[in-house]
Amino acid sequence: MNDSAAPVAGKTGLEFALLAEDGPARRGLITTAHGPVKTPAFMTVGTAGTVKGMTTEQVQASGAEIILGNTYHLMLRPGAERVARLGGLHRFMNWPGPILTDSGGYQVMSLQELRKITEEGVTFRSHLDGERHNLTPERAMEIQALLDSNITMVLDECTPFPATETEARESMERSMRWAARCRAAFTQRPGYGLFGIVQGGVYPALRRTSAEALIEIGFDGYAVGGLAVGEGQEAMFDVLDATIPHLPRAQPRYLMGIGKPADIVGAVQRGIDMFDCVLPTRSGRTGQAFTRRGSINLRNARHQEDQRPLDPDCPCPSCSDYSRAYLHHLFKAKEMLGPILLTRHNLHYYQELMAGLRQAIEDQRLDDFVAGFARQEAEGDIAAL
Amino acid sequence: MNDSAAPVAGKTGLEFALLAEDGPARRGLITTAHGPVKTPAFMTVGTAGTVKGMTTEQVQASGAEIILGNTYHLMLRPGAERVARLGGLHRFMNWPGPILTDSGGYQVMSLQELRKITEEGVTFRSHLDGERHNLTPERAMEIQALLDSNITMVLDECTPFPATETEARESMERSMRWAARCRAAFTQRPGYGLFGIVQGGVYPALRRTSAEALIEIGFDGYAVGGLAVGEGQEAMFDVLDATIPHLPRAQPRYLMGIGKPADIVGAVQRGIDMFDCVLPTRSGRTGQAFTRRGSINLRNARHQEDQRPLDPDCPCPSCSDYSRAYLHHLFKAKEMLGPILLTRHNLHYYQELMAGLRQAIEDQRLDDFVAGFARQEAEGDIAAL
Numbered sequence: 001m002n003d004s005a006a007p008v009a010g011k012t013g014l015e016f017a018l019l020a021e022d023g024p025a026r027r028g029l030i031t032t033a034h035g036p037v038k039t040p041a042f043m044t045v046g047t048a049g050t051v052k053g054m055t056t057e058q059v060q061a062s063g064a065e066i067i068l069g070n071t072y073h074l075m076l077r078p079g080a081e082r083v084a085r086l087g088g089l090h091r092f093m094n095w096p097g098p099i100l101t102d103s104g105g106y107q108v109m110s111l112q113e114l115r116k117i118t119e120e121g122v123t124f125r126s127h128l129d130g131e132r133h134n135l136t137p138e139r140a141m142e143i144q145a146l147l148d149s150n151i152t153m154v155l156d157e158c159t160p161f162p163a164t165e166t167e168a169r170e171s172m173e174r175s176m177r178w179a180a181r182c183r184a185a186f187t188q189r190p191g192y193g194l195f196g197i198v199q200g201g202v203y204p205a206l207r208r209t210s211a212e213a214l215i216e217i218g219f220d221g222y223a224v225g226g227l228a229v230g231e232g233q234e235a236m237f238d239v240l241d242a243t244i245p246h247l248p249r250a251q252p253r254y255l256m257g258i259g260k261p262a263d264i265v266g267a268v269q270r271g272i273d274m275f276d277c278v279l280p281t282r283s284g285r286t287g288q289a290f291t292r293r294g295s296i297n298l299r300n301a302r303h304q305e306d307q308r309p310l311d312p313d314c315p316c317p318s319c320s321d322y323s324r325a326y327l328h329h330l331f332k333a334k335e336m337l338g339p340i341l342l343t344r345h346n347l348h349y350y351q352e353l354m355a356g357l358r359q360a361i362e363d364q365r366l367d368d369f370v371a372g373f374a375r376q377e378a379e380g381d382i383a384a385l
Numbered sequence: 386m387n388d389s390a391a392p393v394a395g396k397t398g399l400e401f402a403l404l405a406e407d408g409p410a411r412r413g414l415i416t417t418a419h420g421p422v423k424t425p426a427f428m429t430v431g432t433a434g435t436v437k438g439m440t441t442e443q444v445q446a447s448g449a450e451i452i453l454g455n456t457y458h459l460m461l462r463p464g465a466e467r468v469a470r471l472g473g474l475h476r477f478m479n480w481p482g483p484i485l486t487d488s489g490g491y492q493v494m495s496l497q498e499l500r501k502i503t504e505e506g507v508t509f510r511s512h513l514d515g516e517r518h519n520l521t522p523e524r525a526m527e528i529q530a531l532l533d534s535n536i537t538m539v540l541d542e543c544t545p546f547p548a549t550e551t552e553a554r555e556s557m558e559r560s561m562r563w564a565a566r567c568r569a570a571f572t573q574r575p576g577y578g579l580f581g582i583v584q585g586g587v588y589p590a591l592r593r594t595s596a597e598a599l600i601e602i603g604f605d606g607y608a609v610g611g612l613a614v615g616e617g618q619e620a621m622f623d624v625l626d627a628t629i630p631h632l633p634r635a636q637p638r639y640l641m642g643i644g645k646p647a648d649i650v651g652a653v654q655r656g657i658d659m660f661d662c663v664l665p666t667r668s669g670r671t672g673q674a675f676t677r678r679g680s681i682n683l684r685n686a687r688h689q690e691d692q693r694p695l696d697p698d699c700p701c702p703s704c705s706d707y708s709r710a711y712l713h714h715l716f717k718a719k720e721m722l723g724p725i726l727l728t729r730h731n732l733h734y735y736q737e738l739m740a741g742l743r744q745a746i747e748d749q750r751l752d753d754f755v756a757g758f759a760r761q762e763a764e765g766d767i768a769a770l
């Protein structure tokens with residue numbers, strides 16, 4: 001397995017090499033202007049120009065190759081033009097590797113009270129100072145270019161859940177018109193790419209229509225959006241089963257905002273290449289740790305004199321250097337180091353999971369890996385002392 | 386200069402080697418069971434079993450050799466007996482180097498409402514759960530032994546400021562009786578030591594009496610206490626001038642709870658060997674940075690597009706990898722990484738200052754160093770862009 005493929009000079013867009021397949025699951029390599037990304041990949045979320053509580057050295061040490069930045073937060077503070085004047089997001093936040101940015105649409109549209117959607121785009125008031133902002137497909141492309149994002153996402157309308165088929169169709173069709181405007185406004189550069197987003201709610205026919213419309217426009221990668229909005233794992237997998245067969249084999253596929261470890265494992269089995277989720281960072285701040293034997297809450301009193309590591313099979317420094325008792329103490333005492341150590345562990349856990357999935361696909365033993373993953377997670381935490 | 390002196394087997398107490406002198410200032414080496422400490426030394430404060438926001442690797446990378454733990458906080462949570470069952474404070478918090486603990490008295494006595502002082506000791510209610518606790522000289526020794534502290538501090542009464550000479554004498558005399566009880570209750574071990582604390586307010590005669598009383602009892606080191614309580618730098622230096630000549634030359638001297646960079650420099654000139662203070666950590670959490678050109682507030686809007694490092698002469702990663710504009714953004718956005726990066730810088734700043742002082746004493750050019758320090762600090766921050 002050779003991951004050292006250099007960016008191909010003179011090419012526009014992103015390179016994606018498909019290195020191995022195991023059933024629908026794929027092992028690939030995306031090459032960006034800021035370095036390679038082994039897939040399946042988990043993108044650590046760095047909302048406002050920082051992965052909360054982590055230095056970029058710690059993020060790199062976890063095994064992460066690519067992070068996600070939130071356009072909504074960055075456009076409001078410090079502002080896309082300011083980030084550009086400061087040399088772009090990589091330099092600003094000291095992250096030399098690839099960055100994907102979302103379009104800002106999801107956050108704007110979740111602020112139900114403060115926004116108005118028209119064919120032109122969405123207008124909203126900043127939650128910081130009440131100032132009015134417009135986000136159009138063209139402005140979303142401009143902002144992400146100012147941030148110097150390696151993978152730009154189209155602006156789409158996030159269809160609410162539940163939605164009738166008519167609502168989901170109208171929303172999807174608008175997203176497809178916006179996707180065409182994004183493609184037209186996006187400036188191609190070698191090592192940079194634009195991804196389209198499949199919408200259509202839980203309706204298989206709409207998902208297929210959406211995928212075909214995006215392929216007609218042509219993108220560097222295809223995301224599946226509008227999930228993780230309350231539909232549940234089974235419905236989510238059903239949408240993937242209805243969508244992925246209609247996506248091109250030769251380009252990366254990104255499942256947005258997903259998810260729990262078991263969600264990721266199931267989506268990789270179905271042929272997804274990229275993921276992002278706030279779970280490892282957000283959970284880390286509240287005392288929840290992901291382990292090979294499921295998730296555990298460090299605030300629980302059962303850990304208060306437990307000298308064992310969080311996860312004995314985890315090579316991360318939070319597991320090799322600290323006890324559960326110490327982590328429990330930090331969370332009880334509301335010490336910053338608790339969220340720091342637990343976030344670091346969770347990031348390692350997610351990256352180890354992805355590395356395991358990649359290796360299993362290379363070795364053509366993904367089914368065994370998934371069975372072992374499910375068995376171990378079902379065991380539950382080690383017995384209390 | 387050879388700092389590699391190994392602990393002397395079979396000896397009890399702490400070894401202190403005086404390696405160089407420049408006027409009253411001293412360059413020394415304390416050898417503890419958990420390693421050496423070059424003096425003059427700044428002890429980073431790790432209140433509740435953690436230097437707030439820092440991994441112990443980051444604390445070590447700053448150049449810190451010894452940290453300070455707060456008995457008051459640790460006795461209440463997680464509790465001294467629990468820390469002992471978990472292998473002692475070094476193991477609990479993953480700090481392999483030397484640890485000094487205070488006696489808990491200062492924090493107990495600052496809780497004016499909740500405590501009662503008698504000849505026996507002090508009783509107080511926990512600020513966490515209202516439970517009643519007793520802290521006597523004997524219990525203070527027991528707790529610090531349970532924590533496995535390398536340098537144990539006697540329990541003393543923190544004399545309020547201002548205090549009349551009579552108040553200061555009575556308080557000091559009680560502290561001296563408690564010091565004798567501490568000495569009697571302390572179990573000697575090689576590489577572990579007990580420090581007495583000189584009290585006496587701002588009254589030179591009382592300070593001398595206190596120093597002589599402690600020397601009569603005999604300690605491994607001598608602290609100057611009861612300062613940094615509002616008396617100001619001039620009065621503090623006056624107390625040092627009245628106290629230090631009465632302390633033994635062959636043992637370390639510790640100025641408790643001090644202080645600003647200029648306080649430390651002046652105290653080193655007067656012959657102090659050890660310091661601790663929350664300033665670098667606490668200031669780091671609120672956006673204040675110490676630099677060679679004085680302290681600056683990163684929240685100030687002048688930094689919002691300033692791509693220059695915090696302190697161009699600082700080798701710490703927060704200065705080499707990040708801009709003022711980015712640090713400003715983190716504090717405006719209330720991101721954890723702001724306190725983390727700034728605390729790390731401030732710890733480096735303090736340790737670099739101590740390293741500079743040590744080198745200057747070795748080179749017999751402390752006066753030049755101090756003049757350069759004062760000149761640079763008086764220049765103030767670099768001009769805004």
